[in-house]
Amino acid sequence: MYRNKSYGDGWEDLDYPVRISSTPCHYGGHRYWFICPAQGCGRRVAKLYSGRIFACRHCYQLAYPSQREASFERCRRRADKIRERLGWADDPDLMEGIKPKGMHWQTYHRLVAELDQWDRKSDGGFASYISQRLGQLKPLQ
Numbered sequence: 001m002y003r004n005k006s007y008g009d010g011w012e013d014l015d016y017p018v019r020i021s022s023t024p025c026h027y028g029g030h031r032y033w034f035i036c037p038a039q040g041c042g043r044r045v046a047k048l049y050s051g052r053i054f055a056c057r058h059c060y061q062l063a064y065p066s067q068r069e070a071s072f073e074r075c076r077r078r079a080d081k082i083r084e085r086l087g088w089a090d091d092p093d094l095m096e097g098i099k100p101k102g103m104h105w106q107t108y109h110r111l112v113a114e115l116d117q118w119d120r121k122s123d124g125g126f127a128s129y130i131s132q133r134l135g136q137l138k139p140l141q
């Protein structure tokens, strides 16, 4: 439950559930995921972004395509390339941090550090991209 104010519009009350799902980890325990609450989506994701509604990055990109490629897109592509080298697919299930066979530990640690950096840049850029376009989310008083 929260209120949202878009540019030029009044306040709007929003109230909807966000489901959570869990998957077992390789080494025990569980990992929790959000189910994207946007209509027609339902993806299992690690992060939701706040705009008018909370939704996954796929949804926000579909809804607000940019003319020019934003810088966060480039960061994400760099991150995705490293994920490929590490053999970690985009499926969050497979992002378990397992070192590929035959890869030196030094290379592995360097790639993981680089991946973390690109991920942060990409997420930070994407967050500000959304807030510029959709205004600030305000909690319900």
Ligand SMILES: [Zn+2]
Residues within 6 Å of the ligand: 036, 037, 038, 041, 042, 043, 055, 056, 057, 058, 059
């Ligand atoms: Zn979504």
